Amino acid sequence: MMLRVILISALLASPAIAAEDGAKVAAKYNCLACHSVDKKIVGPSYKDVAAKYKGQKDAEAMLMAEVRKGLPGGKWGKIPMPAQQIEEKDLRVIIRWVLAQ
Numbered sequence: 001m002m003l004r005v006i007l008i009s010a011l012l013a014s015p016a017i018a019a020e021d022g023a024k025v026a027a028k029y030n031c032l033a034c035h036s037v038d039k040k041i042v043g044p045s046y047k048d049v050a051a052k053y054k055g056q057k058d059a060e061a062m063l064m065a066e067v068r069k070g071l072p073g074g075k076w077g078k079i080p081m082p083a084q085q086i087e088e089k090d091l092r093v094i095i096r097w098v099l100a101q
Helices: 002-028 046-053 059-069 088-099
Strands: none
Touching: 002 088, 046 059, 046 088, 059 088
16 A cells, blocks of 8 residues: 555656756756746747647657757747757756656
């Protein structure tokens, strides 16, 4: 019984841990200088990105590629996003956190 309670507690806590990790990793790479969770700064808000790609099966892979390569102006506004040098595992945490908004 105790093990079941521990497992259920761990499963319920995972989204909160993932969100906290996503925010920390985004801050580590200075993503929050141009983006915020709920409002446009230089780039789109993370909620806008999540809404745009909601339900797309390839959204994670596509966003990872776009962050790595950068984006020309036009997709989200006139200001281009330069290519970002983020470790693969950290970028995956950030993208999953963004898509969970």
